[in-house]
Amino acid sequence: MSDFATISTDSSKSPHLDNFDLHNHSTCSDGLLSPTQLMELAAKAGVDAIALTDHDTTDGLAEAHEAAKRLGVNLVDGVEISVSWGVTTLHIVGLWIDPNAPELVAGLQSVRQGRLDRARLIGEALAKIGFPHTYEAALALASNDAMVSRTHFARYLADSGAVKNIQAAFDKYLGKGRPAYVPHRWAGLEEAITWIKAAGGIAVLAHPGRYDLKPSIRDALLEEFRSLGGEAIEVVTGSHRPEEYNTWRRLAEEHGFLASRGADFHGPGESPYEPGELPPLPASCVPVWSKRAH
Numbered sequence: 001m002s003d004f005a006t007i008s009t010d011s012s013k014s015p016h017l018d019n020f021d022l023h024n025h026s027t028c029s030d031g032l033l034s035p036t037q038l039m040e041l042a043a044k045a046g047v048d049a050i051a052l053t054d055h056d057t058t059d060g061l062a063e064a065h066e067a068a069k070r071l072g073v074n075l076v077d078g079v080e081i082s083v084s085w086g087v088t089t090l091h092i093v094g095l096w097i098d099p100n101a102p103e104l105v106a107g108l109q110s111v112r113q114g115r116l117d118r119a120r121l122i123g124e125a126l127a128k129i130g131f132p133h134t135y136e137a138a139l140a141l142a143s144n145d146a147m148v149s150r151t152h153f154a155r156y157l158a159d160s161g162a163v164k165n166i167q168a169a170f171d172k173y174l175g176k177g178r179p180a181y182v183p184h185r186w187a188g189l190e191e192a193i194t195w196i197k198a199a200g201g202i203a204v205l206a207h208p209g210r211y212d213l214k215p216s217i218r219d220a221l222l223e224e225f226r227s228l229g230g231e232a233i234e235v236v237t238g239s240h241r242p243e244e245y246n247t248w249r250r251l252a253e254e255h256g257f258l259a260s261r262g263a264d265f266h267g268p269g270e271s272p273y274e275p276g277e278l279p280p281l282p283a284s285c286v287p288v289w290s291k292r293a294h
């Protein structure tokens with residue numbers, strides 16, 4: 001349970017100025033810091049609340065809660081679920097979830113299946129174009145084999161000097177349409193939302209600007225997401241360029257979504273914003289936390 005439903009923030013300031021950072025990763029998925037280290041960073045930043053939202057797992061939440069309690073940090077239980085929507089991979093963040101809800105536990109278990117097989121195929125594809133042993137190397141960088149991700153391959157390619165940085169690894173080899181891209185079937189959109197709602201949570205469309213959808217498809221996605229029970233979209237995120245914030249603020253308002261804010265922090269020096277350091281939501285947004293705080 002999030003401790004924080006009982007905690008009110010400074011009511012003298014407008015809720016959009018609260019420092020809620022609702023999207024962060026740990027070593028339980030593809031982050032570089034342990035859940036404890038992430039909470040230490042959140043305490044230092046003085047956030048009003050932080051969510052741990054690892055990809056397809058809630059394994060880090062127990063450790064994060066221990067540290068959060070010790071440090072006086074308000075922790076929101078979260079997860080980021082990988083979804084296949086037609087040919088597009090989407091990420092759906094669940095916030096204020098009960099990580100023990102059976103439907104969510106079983107659903108996440110089913111999404112994690114297949115990551116290892118996909119990683120083997122990515123390793124084979126990289127070997128064919130001159131990069132041997134990357135499967136073993138990526139596994140060595142993942143704290144849990146079942147959670148091995150393209151990020152681990154990208155880190156290895158960057159660390160070994162094959163590419164200049166992680167971004168280049170995605171642009172040249174691992175991104176969609178590149179030679180080591182291996183398509184994968186993740187959860188369905190309706191499934192992911194159902195699991196989150198069954199766990200008492202709020203479903204948030206993560207970094208909508210990242211999907212590169214033309215306006216008609218983008219609007220169809222927003223309508224479908226809302227009709228299936230999605231309640232919020234990320235507006236201010238480390239995965240949007242600042243000049244995109246206003247577009248997603250407008251679309252949130254037009255489509256009747258609450259707005260979320262999250263660094264999508266993966267590690268120091270690797271992500272554009274440290275936890276709690278990104279700009280506030282635009283003033284006209286209705287923050288997703290207005291449902292849970294004040």
Ligand code: AMP
Binds near residue numbers: 148150170
């Ligand atoms: P996976 O779930 O294994 O397909 O890996 C997806 C993860 O790769 C995302 O959560 C991001 O952390 C990372 N990622 C995807 N695309 C990029 C990109 N263009 N640049 C940097 N990281 C990326």
Ligand code: MN
Binds near residue numbers: 030
């Ligand atoms: Mn990631």
Ligand code: MN
Binds near residue numbers: 091
């Ligand atoms: Mn994501």
Ligand code: MN
Binds near residue numbers: 023024080264
């Ligand atoms: Mn993320």
